[in-house]
Amino acid sequence: MAKVSIVMGSDSDMPVMSKAADVLEELGIEYEMTIISAHREPDVFFEYAKTAKDRGVKVIIAGAGMAAHLPGMCAAIFPLPVIGIPMHTKSLGGRDSLYSIVQMPSGIPVATVAIDGAKNASLLAAKILATSDDALLDKLIAYSENLKKEVEAKDARLKEVGYKNY
Secondary structure (H helix, E strand, O other): OOOEEEEEOOHHHHHHHHHHHHHHHHHOOOEEEEEOOOOOOHHHHHHHHHHOHHHOOOEEEEEEOOOOOHHHHHHHHOOOOEEEEEOOOOOOOOHHHHHHHHOOOOOOOOEEOOOOOHHHHHHHHHHHHHOOOHHHHHHHHHHHHHHHHHHHHHHHHHHHHOHHHO
């Protein structure tokens, strides 16, 4: 059963949302991914959100652009955590999406990451799941250690060749 559901309103969101899937795969977290338009197919959307818990979903990661109603509507129906990813937009650079997702009414929280922040959304979902999964917590600790090693390797390379030749 999928523990995380990744949902987006359009296939144009796939380059960003696939980054969430990549991290979940790296951490060994089962997930499902789907494209649903809350505006163009509300009946399909409502069924998706109402049945997510029954499918074993513990966290929804929802990406949306412009009006960005998908994360908030998920949070209105799904009783567990929802993480919203505002998508970069041509007209306002994603600020429209960010404001739409972050300004949820009282009682309907959506955790919100940076514009196009799918990687952080999946890491936040993993951290939520790790509160009751010690093996996953160990994987997250190792993931953070690898990030540290990457920075150290870059610093060593800089010192080796000098910043002008980097």
